[in-house]
Amino acid sequence: MSEKNEPSVWQGFKAFLMRGNVIDLAVAVVIGAAFTKIVNSVVDGVINPLVGAFGTQSLDSYSSCLKGPCTGTGDSATGVRILWGSVLGATLTFLITAAVVYFLMVLPMSKYLARQEARRKAKESAEEVIEVSELEVLKEIRDALIAQRGSGHDRP
Template identity: 45%
Template sequence: MLKGFKEFVMRGNVVDLAVAVVIGAAFTKIIGAVVDGLINPLIAAIFGKPDISGVWKFEINQSVFSIGLILQAALNFLFVAAAVYFFIVMPLNKLAERRARGQEPEPDPLTTDQELLTEIRDLLRTRQQ
C-alpha cells in the first residue's frame, strides 16, 4: 500500500503540480502587490476611490443587488490577468525567444524507407563516378 502511494507521489506530473502550486502562491503576493500598489491607485485617481463594489446598488423587496461588486470582481480579474501577462508571461516569452534564436531545430529522424533510399542514392552516386 505504501509502495503504491510512494509511486503516485513521485510521478513527474504530481511533483510538477506541487511545484506549480508553491510558485503560484509566491507569485500571488507579487501580483497582489502590483495590483494594490499600482493599479488600484489608478482606479482611485479615475473613480475617486479604489473600490467600486459599494457603488451602483439597488434594492428590490429588501434584497440588495450590487452591480459595483460584479464590476469590481471583473476589474480585479482583468488587472491580475494583465499583471501576470505583462510582468511574467511576456518577459519569459522574450527570454525563450532569445534563447531559441541561435538554435536550429533538429530534423526528424529518417524512417527505414528513407534510410534505404538514401543508401541506394549514395551507391548510385559512387557507381557514376
C-alpha cells in the same frame, strides 16, 4: 493465506507522489501563491489609484443599494447592498494575472518549444539528405566498379 496482487495503499500513494505531474503541480501552486502577491500589489499600487482619480481609492467601496436605505457597514448595515466594486476588482485581478502569465510565461515557452521542434525537424531532414546522398554515392561507386570489372573482362 491469500496472495494479494493489488498494490497496498502505501505503495499506491508513493507511486502517486513520485509522478512528475504531482511535483509540477506543487511547484505551480507555490509559484501561483507568490505571483498573487505581485498581482495584488499591481492592483493596489496602480489600478486602484487610477480608479481613485475618478472616485474612491478602493474598488471595494463601489456598491449599489438594491432595497431600502443602505446605511452602515458590516453587521449593522441596513438594506440590500450589491458590492459590484469588489467583483470588478476581482475581475481586474484575474485579467491582469491571466495576461501576465500568458505574456511572460506561456507565450515565450511556446515560442521556445516551437523553435526547438523546428531545429529538431531541420536536423532530421539534414540527416535524411545526407543518407540519400551517401546512398547515391555508393550506387555510383558500385556502378563504376561494375563498369571497371566489365571492361577488364573484355580484354583477352
